[in-house]
Amino acid sequence: MGKAKADLADAVYRRHGGLSRRESRRLVGLIFDRIRGALAGGRPVLISGFGTFRVRPRRPRLGRNPRTGEMVPIVASRRLAFRPSRVVLTDLNGARKVSQDV
Numbered sequence: 001m002g003k004a005k006a007d008l009a010d011a012v013y014r015r016h017g018g019l020s021r022r023e024s025r026r027l028v029g030l031i032f033d034r035i036r037g038a039l040a041g042g043r044p045v046l047i048s049g050f051g052t053f054r055v056r057p058r059r060p061r062l063g064r065n066p067r068t069g070e071m072v073p074i075v076a077s078r079r080l081a082f083r084p085s086r087v088v089l090t091d092l093n094g095a096r097k098v099s100q101d102v
Contacts, residue, residue, distance in 0.1 A: 005032065039080065051084040 013024035038045050044054040060076040
């Protein structure tokens with residue numbers, strides 16, 4: 001289990017009085033497995049109040065080798081995109097006031 005994942009499991013353990021540390025780790029692991037499975041299946045994952053994870057396709061294209069300048073084909077792939085919720089953006093940037101000069 002990675003450090004951030006272990007920290008999350010520890011936070012679940014401390015916050016919830018009825019779970020053991022092992023159960024907390026298993027619960028967090030199960031959540032991440034479900035998220036990974038949905039994304040692998042091409043389905044977006046919405047976490048209310050946090051944001052949306054979505055898989056986006058990337059078309060094949062030609063790139064350039066920076067050392068030689070030679071054109072190199074880059075195969076099609078999929079990438080993970082995240083769009084934060086307004087709640088997260090507000091927490092990050094604070095409430096912005098729009099000036100209304102009349």
